[in-house]
Amino acid sequence: MRERRCVVTGEVREEADLVRMALGPDSELVPDLAAKLPGRGAWVSAERSLIEKAVKKSAFNRAFGCPVKMPEDLPGLVEGQLVARALSLLGLARRSGDLAVGYDAVRLALKSAKPAWRIEASDGAEDGRSKLDRLAFAAWGDVPVAGCFTAEAIGDATGRAPVVHAAMSKGSQARAFTTVMGKLSGFRPLVLQG
Incomplete structure (x- = not known):
């Protein structure tokens, strides 16, 4: 199993413990559960509280190096x-x-x-x-x-x-x-x- 770094905690964890986020063509963040969407992805621990924290702290903006459009209720999505x-x-x-x-x-x-x-x-x-x-x-x-x-x-x-x-x-x-x-x-x- 490959390992990735969580954008919130900085921990290196197995992909099975993380959710990959990708950028759509309009710079909107897209959950990529299968980890197959093209482009560079950002990984976050598969926990509601950490995804909420990533949104609050603009961790995805930093991870992608550009402003990211957040879907409404990303953890719920x-x-x-x-x-x-x-x-x-x-x-x-x-x-x-x-x-x-x-x-x-x-x-x-x-x-x-x-x-x-x-x-x-x-x-x-x-x-x-x-x-x-x-x-x-x-x-x-x-x-x-x-x-x-x-x-x-x-x-x-x-x-x-x-x-x-x-x-x-x-x-x-x-x-x-x-x-x-x-x-x-x-x-x-x-x-x-x-």
């Missing part, structure tokens, strides 16, 4: 793009057969192999989530849980009715999902406490 990317990865995992969806399918998946992630809808009932928590812990110990998306959002991403429970198998989608969720954790809690 980055968070929205991270959420969209995470949900897109759930849809890709579903289509590739790497995502078990629904209580019974997740229960069976937990009995056969350790998942890379469990996905629990933030608006799902505590009862079903706690049963799967106990089953996962008894079988595999600690399994990461993404509980920050609504059942409707997960359902839309996976092409199904609202989805409360899902489990993602290990593989390329899970690795990408882990990176995105690591960044998203700087903007919202991954598991909402009810």
Whole structure:
């Protein structure tokens, strides 16, 4: 993994912990989550408070050496793009057969192999989530849980009715999902406490 320097803290960190910002043709700052847009980029730690600080302290102006037009609510824009990317990865995992969806399918998946992630809808009932928590812990110990998306959002991403429970198998989608969720954790809690 390549390393970059955060424009706010000056820390050198892995790209997986940072968000790249690029300049559009009109000098407007554009979040570049995939780090593929052309031109020189500026990197900032994937945390709401540090992006807010970068905007307040004009860190992007210094990084690019010119006045930069800031989009309204840059941290919210980055968070929205991270959420969209995470949900897109759930849809890709579903289509590739790497995502078990629904209580019974997740229960069976937990009995056969350790998942890379469990996905629990933030608006799902505590009862079903706690049963799967106990089953996962008894079988595999600690399994990461993404509980920050609504059942409707997960359902839309996976092409199904609202989805409360899902489990993602290990593989390329899970690795990408882990990176995105690591960044998203700087903007919202991954598991909402009810």
